[in-house]
Amino acid sequence: MIHVTAQQVARSVGRSLCGKTSFPHSYEAFALSTRSSSSVNSSSSGGAGYGNVHHQMLPGDESENLFRHVANPKTISVIGAPMTFGQPFVGTDSSPALLREQGLLKDLSSLGWRVEDLPDLDFNNICSEADASLSLLGGDHSIGIGSLAGILRAKPETGVIWVDAHADLNTPDISESGNMHGMPLGIMMKELVPDRRVIPGLEWMEEGTSPRLRPDSLVYVGLRDIDKAERKCIRELGIKAFTMYDIDHLGIGRVMDLAIDHLLAKDPNRPIHLSYDIDAVDPLHAPATGTAVRGGLTWREAHFVCEHVVKSGALASAEIVELNATLSDGQGASETIELGHQLIAALCGECIF
Template identity: 55%
Template sequence: MYIYIYIYISFLRAPQTYGQPFVGTDSGPRLLREGGLATMLTQLGWRVEDIADLDFSLHEMQESANPANARNCALVGHASNILADVVETKIKEGLFPLILGGDHSVAIGSLTGILRARPNTGIIWVDAHADLNIPETSGSGNMHGMPLGLLMDHPDGAYDFSKLPGFDFLVDGPRISPEQLVYVGLRDVDPTERLWIKDLGIKAFTMTDVDNYGIGQVMSKALDHLKGRPLHLSYDIDSVDPADAPATGTRVRGGLTYREAHFVGEIIARSGSLASADIVEVNPSLSDDDGANETVELGLQLITSFMGKSII
């Protein structure tokens, strides 16, 4: 078993909004920081490196750099390249990278950096959606639904990044093997994604599985599947039921309850194998003030759960 004992954590604020159609996800990192995240984590014993927001601006772009079915791909690729380099560097410096999104397209960068530094990493993807599309299968063209699809090592060949403007840095980049990935909380999966999950043999726990087995058994099975690997947790706030997380862009009813959502983080922290994490898709512009504050507070509490806070 990998046991990671960190003292230092690095906040990587990744204010990405171009992977989806709504304004507001770029304010998520700032609101989490202003909500007192650094203080919460120092109270848990962490020493925090809090650097400025990563600068994802790209001022010169050709219109041809945005294919219709990969919206804003040049901007997303540019940001992903920056984030990948920073994440890789922080890991090699011995820090725990905590990426604060931004929409879920930030995972293209965070996973690339993580896999460069630790190719054997196991990925726990907590999300209502599978994010396993590629431009050729996506119904929307929004790149926050593609991070796993683009990075997955398919039997018929990895994705050809030479045809995707802004993604040259991934032409010879790392790929995810299907056995490295476990889904938790799926409930809105596209037809092609469903086929690929089955054909690739990806371990996937839907909300039906959570109802059937209970979140305790689901997480036990998930951790057992990834045993022996350092873990990366990618936590999309829309995995939680909209009753508790209304300020997000792709709400789907019937998600994780408040306590189930916390249990996911608590049990991963207890495993001793968590080595990196991201939390994404907090968007205060998509709810009223009360809903926005509730979602930000939930994000803060979930982070403290997977970073080691326990009831006793």
């Protein structure tokens, strides 16, 4: 059963222009989107309710070059991708504005970055070009179709860490829900969709060079809600998957070492793209999301994932997705947006010491 039509699918013709990544998309149906209020009502309760807590934003040791894939001086291009059609709930489209309102960009510059604040993607006419380092503010996880297409065109050797409760490895043929946010990885894999021209609206993906994501270039962290068909694909394709069971068993430190090792063992100079779905985190800390699942990452584990990828020196781009302030009231919405904000700061080098 497919709810999402061709018009609602990302059109992304990423191209590499002298080291630049470009993200043209076209979500024609986006014009129909009704943006909800961009402010979070924090008066009522929800979420864990930690009350008034302190958070210190300090960059790591400046003498270490932790971002070897980023131009010097350290520059980050921030693009909002306000997409909400990949799943049934309106609201993920407000997150870029909410993150900006919370002072995200100011924090990134206080962490020592030159911040290139690019306009939000306009899904009718999109072509965004970002310099070496890119941060996308989702939107639902269907934006991964566009970002991966663009990133792999610019840097085909990129390895991907997909932090998520879900595998997002469905295809229109096997998806139980028909929701596009559950398909970005399936659509990027040749083994699962050999010719994307058969999917109405995705014909553009086969134009020109269209690098695919190889199963051995992907690592999952945080899985705990996998569809039956996805499980079969993960096994048959031999995709490295660290589920919540592995995190319980090995600890997040060992899991992240193994995840990074899997991508960098053969080529330590390879760039890493980190795709962070907020639903990887336990709903106790991130209740404002559309497909919440119990038993997720703790607050510290959620941060550690980012901090440790930064320490590898290989992080080149990242996206944070599925924040939806309309799906939790008051405190829960604020805490979710705040966590998203902090995770982006951690991806930009903010750390404890």
